[in-house]
Each structure stands twice: as C-alpha cells, then as structure tokens.
Amino acid sequence: MEHPETMIEVNELVKRFGEHTAVDRVTFSVEQGEVFGLLGPNGAGKSTIIKMLTTLLPPTAGRAFVVGFDVTSQPMYVRQRIGYVPQALSADGTLTGYENLQVFASLYDLPRSIRDTRVREALAFMGLQDAADKLVRTYSGGMIRRLEVAQAMLHQPQVLFLDEPTVGLDPVARKAVWEHLGQLRVQSGMTIFLTTHYMEEADSLCDRVAIMHLGKVMALGAPSDLKASIGNAGATLDDVFAHYTGNTLESGGSYRETARSRRTARRLG
Numbered sequence: 001m002e003h004p005e006t007m008i009e010v011n012e013l014v015k016r017f018g019e020h021t022a023v024d025r026v027t028f029s030v031e032q033g034e035v036f037g038l039l040g041p042n043g044a045g046k047s048t049i050i051k052m053l054t055t056l057l058p059p060t061a062g063r064a065f066v067v068g069f070d071v072t073s074q075p076m077y078v079r080q081r082i083g084y085v086p087q088a089l090s091a092d093g094t095l096t097g098y099e100n101l102q103v104f105a106s107l108y109d110l111p112r113s114i115r116d117t118r119v120r121e122a123l124a125f126m127g128l129q130d131a132a133d134k135l136v137r138t139y140s141g142g143m144i145r146r147l148e149v150a151q152a153m154l155h156q157p158q159v160l161f162l163d164e165p166t167v168g169l170d171p172v173a174r175k176a177v178w179e180h181l182g183q184l185r186v187q188s189g190m191t192i193f194l195t196t197h198y199m200e201e202a203d204s205l206c207d208r209v210a211i212m213h214l215g216k217v218m219a220l221g222a223p224s225d226l227k228a229s230i231g232n233a234g235a236t237l238d239d240v241f242a243h244y245t246g247n248t249l250e251s252g253g254s255y256r257e258t259a260r261s262r263r264t265a266r267r268l269g
Helices: 046-053 075-080 097-107 112-125 141-153 171-188 199-205 223-229 237-245 255-268
Strands: 006-017 020-031 035-039 061-066 082-085 159-163 191-196 208-213 216-221
Touching: 006 046, 006 191, 020 046, 020 191, 020 216, 035 046, 035 199, 046 061, 046 159, 046 191, 075 082, 082 141, 097 112, 097 141, 112 141, 112 171, 141 159, 141 171, 171 191, 171 199, 191 199, 199 237, 208 223, 208 237, 216 223, 216 237, 223 237
Parallel strands: 035 191, 035 208, 082 159, 159 191
Antiparallel strands: 006 020, 006 061, 208 216
C-alpha cells in the first residue's frame, strides 16, 4: 500500500461459491482511527468480506490489504495486527469471564508477566470487573458481547473487526456495547470495521458507511452525505438504503438466547 495511514485497502475484491457470486468487485479503503460500517440485509455479502479481510476466507479475485499486509500472501502478519469479534458466539459459557480472557491471552502469546494486568484492565474497561469471577453462562447477552470485545482487544490490535456486534441484543444492551466501543476508539485511536443491519446504529457511530446489496457496494460515504444525496429532507439511512437498492431493512437475553440468535443469523447470512 502507498499510504501507511490507510489501514484497509480493498481493490476489486471478488468471492464466489460455485456459481454464486457473494462479493462482486468491491473496492473501498478505511483510514486510521475511522469507524467504517458495511450495511445491508442478510446475504448482502457483509460477513463474506469481513472473513476475507480477517484471512478466514481466500478471495476468488482482487486484492485486499490490512495494515499494509496482503491478506492472501501475508496472513500471519495481518492476524497479528487485528482483533476479530465474530457473529458466532466466541465466549465459553463454562468458564468465568476472567478465565475466558486468560485463554485468549495465552492464544495471543502475551508474556506471562503482563497477562493478569492486561486481563484485569480489559475487564474493567468493558465494565465487567464485578462479573469477572462469574460463569459466562450467567451473563446477559450484552455482557457476553462486551466480554468478546475484551477478548479481541487484549493484544492491542490496530484494527478491530466486528461482525454484527449487537445482533440479538435489546436496545439497552446495544447502547452499552457501543458506549464502550466509542470509549475504546477515543482512548486507543483504534480503527473499527463493522458489519450491521441496524441503520440507526451505523448512523450514530460510523464516520463512513458502505451500503451493500447482492454482493455490490451501492453507495459509500458519510451518513450525512448519503442522506443528503437522495434529496429528501429528513431522510434516514433506511431511506437511503431503499433509494439505492429498492429494498427496506428489518434483530437482550441470556447466554442461551444469544447463542441461538447468532446461530440463526449465521444460517441466514
């Protein structure tokens, strides 16, 4: 990449599954410290893009760079510099919050001398210090999601990827998750890349958004610019989505409910 401040660079990215083209020649870039959102209904290609950028899926064609490294030819360098919170449940309900973070600290190969401090700091930052020694299966959905974000930030990544970060959560839990993510971005300068189909969430949190439909980016820009572009006073991002795709969009609970809702979302998406 030519510009080190560009944290993600996607050029003509394509992903096909047999005859189905899930991602169709997508191009965009994300700058350092930006919150960038991919919006669209289930099946639009959002999760497929995030899996390619996190090196979990190889592109069929095109190129993508994360923090200057090619996701295809330099996957290990990419993984060392990113955090990833998948749509599927990644916390172990049979362990405590503290134990979950210790497992991830080991996976990230953090030096033993700093693991306990880093784990305690992450729990406190995400507002989970009082629940650190409780089994995660007793957590609410919002607490689980905050724990998963804590897991992903333990190694202080430069880019944090979030796939449907508040799916299945009630509005209060969603707000709490995003308040903590906002603090994380302000305090660390971390670049955040997220997928969501909650338009109001993207409108309030993202610097720029890309609206996807059937594997293509239909519109890209700041939420305010996209709303202004359709020439409708008082327009919302839902209106923008309908304008560019001809469609409208339509997603607290316990550990079990959170796991179930994410399994459903994964099957649909």
